[in-house]
Structure formats: structure tokens, C-alpha cells
Amino acid sequence: MELHLRPKNILIIGGGSGIGLATAERLIKEDISSIIIASRNIEKLNDSKKKLESLKKPNQNIFAVSFDISNIKSHISTFDLIQDMIGHENKLDGLVISSGVNFDGSNWKGFNISEEDYDKVMNINLKGVFFIIRNFSNYLFNKGVRGNICVVSSISAHRDMLSVYQISKQAVSGIVHAYGKYLFDRGIVLNCVEPGPVHTDMMKYLAQYTDGVNPGKPWPENAIKRTIRSEEIAEIIYFLMTEMGETLSGTCILAGGGTKALFK
Numbered sequence: 001m002e003l004h005l006r007p008k009n010i011l012i013i014g015g016g017s018g019i020g021l022a023t024a025e026r027l028i029k030e031d032i033s034s035i036i037i038a039s040r041n042i043e044k045l046n047d048s049k050k051k052l053e054s055l056k057k058p059n060q061n062i063f064a065v066s067f068d069i070s071n072i073k074s075h076i077s078t079f080d081l082i083q084d085m086i087g088h089e090n091k092l093d094g095l096v097i098s099s100g101v102n103f104d105g106s107n108w109k110g111f112n113i114s115e116e117d118y119d120k121v122m123n124i125n126l127k128g129v130f131f132i133i134r135n136f137s138n139y140l141f142n143k144g145v146r147g148n149i150c151v152v153s154s155i156s157a158h159r160d161m162l163s164v165y166q167i168s169k170q171a172v173s174g175i176v177h178a179y180g181k182y183l184f185d186r187g188i189v190l191n192c193v194e195p196g197p198v199h200t201d202m203m204k205y206l207a208q209y210t211d212g213v214n215p216g217k218p219w220p221e222n223a224i225k226r227t228i229r230s231e232e233i234a235e236i237i238y239f240l241m242t243e244m245g246e247t248l249s250g251t252c253i254l255a256g257g258g259t260k261a262l263f264k
């Protein structure tokens with residue numbers, strides 16, 4: 001069976017780095033009209049935009065948009081802005097949510113986390129994700145457009161890490177399970193990937209471990225003894241954005257390389 005990407009104009013939140021950027025690089029290889037990368041740091045986005053422009057086909061467009069997912073009031077105006085950018089003959093019909101924060105203050109501290117840090121993590125990782133799924137779904141529905149949404153949750157959703165990051169990711173996976181079934185009635189395919197350890201800006205300490213291509217120590221916590229590459233996660237996201245995504249509706253694909261702690 002030959003797979004085809006369903007959406008043609010895809011917004012990638014967190015598309016300026018890590019898994020989001022790898023996803024943009026993967027999707028640009030397909031029959032796609034526009035990729036819009038969005039996050040808070042516009043300098044970083046513009047660097048990534050240049051990289052993507054060197055990979056794109058002549059009929060494809062790359063846009064970079066300054067955006068904070070935790071600013072819920074800005075969601076619809078950002079969709080409108082993007083619709084103007086891509087032209088009204090095209091339809092914004094795909095969303096990848098690869099934004100997230102996991103700073104030291106939120107991880108491993110358990111009950112010692114400050115209220116301020118708790119709010120920061122939850123506003124970006126959970127509240128922002130819940131409302132962008134709702135707002136994007138309503139946006140598509142009101143315009144009569146079918147679309148795809150793919151969320152990047154985490155293997156943390158399955159672990160007892162005593163972190164607020166983990167709570168946020170458990171909830172995000174739960175949203176996908178529940179709303180994925182409901183949204184299909186509205187023509188929207190919602191799925192999610194739960195990556196294991198990937199060496200990105202967020203997880204710099206993973207540089208010392210091998211990812212199966214780059215040299216390094218074996219990763220001790222999974223069956224394949226290595227970290228996961230961002231392009232491997234991007235391949236799963238691509239798959240979920242093809243027509244096969246429909247058969248999974250409301251599913252989270254766990255890509256941790258067989259994390260042992262989960263099977264104890």
C-alpha cells in the first residue's frame with residue numbers, strides 16, 4: 001500500500017528544533033504545499049526556516065511564526081494569520097504539537113516544585129495542548145475542512161517519575177485517547193507519539209549515549225540499548241499524518257525502544 005500525506009498545509013508548533021524540526025524535514029519530502037513552524041524564539045525559527053528552504057521543492061512554502069501555545073487567546077488569530085500567509089485558495093489542515101518544556105525545576109523534584117514552575121510546565125505542556133486541540137478542531141469544523149492533528153507526548157506518560165512534566169504528559173496522552181474517537185465524527189484524525197529518550201535541546205545530557213548511528217555509551221534503560229533519533233520519531237509522525245492515521249484514531253504510539261522500567 002502506498003501511503004500519502006493527508007494534510008497539505010501543516011503547522012508544526014515547536015518546529016524550530018528537535019523532534020519538531022525533524023518532522024518538518026520529513027514532511028517536506030512529501031506532496032505538501034506549506035510548512036509553518038511556530039514557537040516563541042523567532043531567531044531560532046528563522047535559522048530553521050533557512051535550513052528547510054534549502055530542502056524544499058520549488059512549489060513549496062516555508063513560514064516561521066512567533067507563537068506561544070500557552071497564550072490561549074492568540075490561537076485563533078494565529079490560525080487566521082497563517083491562513084492569510086498560505087493564501088485563501090489553500091487550507092490549513094494539519095497540526096503537529098511538538099512544543100514542550102522540561103526544565104530542571106519541573107523534573108525529579110516531586111512535591112518540592114514551586115507553584116510558579118508548576119504553572120509554567122502545565123500551561124505549556126497541558127493547558128496549551130488541550131486548548132490548541134480544541135481551537136484547531138473548531139477552526140477546521142467551522143470551515144468544513146478535514147484535518148489531522150498529531151501530538152508529541154512522552155514515554156513519561158507511563159512512568160512514575162515524580163515530576164510535573166510526567167503528570168502533564170499522562171494527561172496529554174489521555175486527551176488523545178478520549179478525543180481521538182470523538183473528533184473523527186468531525187473529520188479530524190487525532191493521534192499521538194510517545195517518544196523515549198531523544199537527544200535534543202531539551203535532553204542535552206543524552207549526547208553521551210549512542211543513538212545507533214552516533215557513537216556513545218549504550219543507553220541502559222531500554223531493550224535496544226540506545227536512544228531514539230528525532231528522525232525516527234518524525235517517521236512515526238509522518239505515518240500518523242497519512243491516511244493510515246485514520247485506522248489508529250485516538251492512539252498513542254510508544255516509541256521507547258522497549259523501556260525496561262515499564263515491564264517490571
Ligand SMILES: NC(=O)c1ccc[n+]([C@@H]2O[C@H](COP(=O)([O-])OP(=O)(O)OC[C@H]3O[C@@H](n4cnc5c(N)ncnc54)[C@H](OP(=O)(O)O)[C@@H]3O)[C@@H](O)[C@H]2O)c1
Nearest residue numbers: 014017018019039040041068069099100154197198200202
Ligand atoms: N527529547 C526527548 O527525549 C523527549 C522524550 C519524550 C517526549 N519529548 C517531547 O517532544 C517534544 C519536543 O521536544 P524536543 O525533545 O524536540 O525538545 P526541543 O528541541 O527543546 O523542542 C521543544 C520545542 O518547544 C518549543 N516551545 C517551548 N515552549 C513553547 C511555547 N510556550 N509555545 C510554543 N512553543 C514552545 C521550543 O521553542 P521555543 O523555545 O522557541 O518556544 C522548542 O522548539 C516535547 O513535547 C517533549 O516533551 C521529548
